[in-house]
Amino acid sequence: MTSNLSPTTATPANTTLEKLESSPGFQKLQALTARGCAFLGTRYALLGGAMSWVSERNLVSAISNAGGFGVIACGAMAPERLREEIRATRALTDKPFGVNLITMHPDLDALIDVCAEEGIGHVVLAGGLPTGAMIGRVKKSGAKAIGFAPALPFAKRLVRQGIDAIVIEGSEAGGHVGPVSLNVLAQEILPEIKEVPVFVAGGLGRGEAILSYLERGAAGAQLGTLFAASEESIAHERFKKAFVRANARDAGVTTQLDERLPVIPVRGLGNEASRHFMRHQAQTLQRLEAGELALDAARLEIEHFWAGALRRAVIEGDVENGSVMAGQSVGMVKAVRPVAVIIQTLVAQAAAALEGRS
Incomplete structure (x- = not known):
């Protein structure tokens, strides 16, 4: 979940982070996540899952500022509304972030154009398999195209169509889900798809679990449920408390x-x-x-x-x-925490697991 990017300027608040990143386990973790971090341009190979009403400027910028990769959920936004959200997010972070577009949106071409005009480097095409034309339009704009693959044949098709990265999301995830667990999808897809980075998603609540997929060839992970219940999430407090109780x-x-x-x-x-x-x-x-x-x-x-x-x-x-x-990882939401703490905890858990083997 990490890259070789330099840490932020040292402050007392960063002491724990600096200690973590100097550990032997963290160094091993860097090797496992180098491809994902290079693709995203981030310190950690962790994407924020795009969640309607939740993945907006505040949460997206918080994830990116903490070293992850925030993703705006465009949903049903009109093109100019998306432009506004991109600019508002950029006012809160100078780190990379992406935009998730629904393939069935009637103004998809215009939304892709807005992403291009606003300098978005990564576009996630969701809500159905993207066509080759959709992928081509994103790539022509200069952005990298990311798509979801619900099975190996679809992953291979996306690669043939020029997709730059793939997310495999298991049925453990929250929101609209497919019928197959992440564990099965990973066994099917990770050994076969080497041409592009593959990120895993669904039911991920601890760093050790993420590590298990990294060791099988995943480039990184996407999480939503943990971030939905973060301090920076604009979700109502009763929504977050429901997560903590569940x-x-x-x-x-x-x-x-x-x-x-x-x-x-x-x-x-x-x-x-x-x-x-x-x-x-x-x-x-x-x-x-x-x-x-x-x-x-x-x-x-x-x-x-x-x-x-x-x-x-x-x-x-x-x-x-x-x-x-909510995804099944909701059982691991024990408190409403800052995004930075969530990310650092995941990284520390993965690093500790690696260090414990030596």
Whole structure:
């Protein structure tokens, strides 16, 4: 999770960090993360997972300032709104950060252009497999393109299309998730994909776990749940407290009632909203069967439910009627901590594990 970049200017607050980075375990960790750090241009090969309503200027800049790689969640932003967020983030950090764009966004080309005009060096294409044209447009702008691969064939296809890096995200992650665990994805993909850096994500809450994937060939890791509950996160205090109270088994996954409504499973803390979603699915299905809704409209009804529910939880603090999206690593959130402490703890855990073997 580290690079050979020089530490920040020494201050009393940096004493612990300096001690960590002079340890033998840290030196070994540098070798494992050199490729990921070089790709991101950061001290640590740790990306912030892009989370709607959460991954904005404050959290993104905090992650980057702490040596990680913050990523703005564009979501449904209009191009000029994204430009505003990029500039606001840059006012808070002079370190590298990226932008996550949803491939189905109707203004995707314009959003890529905004990233280019604002000098964004890394664009994450999410919410579906990007096309070769999308990847090409990002690369033509001068940025590096990052994509998600849910299986080995898709990873190989992304490489053929020119992707610069891949994220493999297991079902342990929060929010919209696939059906396969990170452990299985890593066994399938890490030994086969060597052409580009591969970052792992999903259920990562300790440095030792991240280390296990680095030793199997991962370039670094992406985390979301731990950062969502950080001091710098703008999420409501009730949202953060729900994370602190939760354990891993509380982060369950919604299920799909009918194959005609291809619901992407959502992992979050069980509450009235998750139960309401099941009722909402059933009601939408009834309207579809009655001819009141076309299939495309029915699918939009499902997605719109989560869009509003997430805001209710994150911004308004309604953790019972809102969607409290969280990964299974939520059980390792024991307190609301500064981003820098979260990152340094992960690095220290990984370094200590390496040092303990000598």
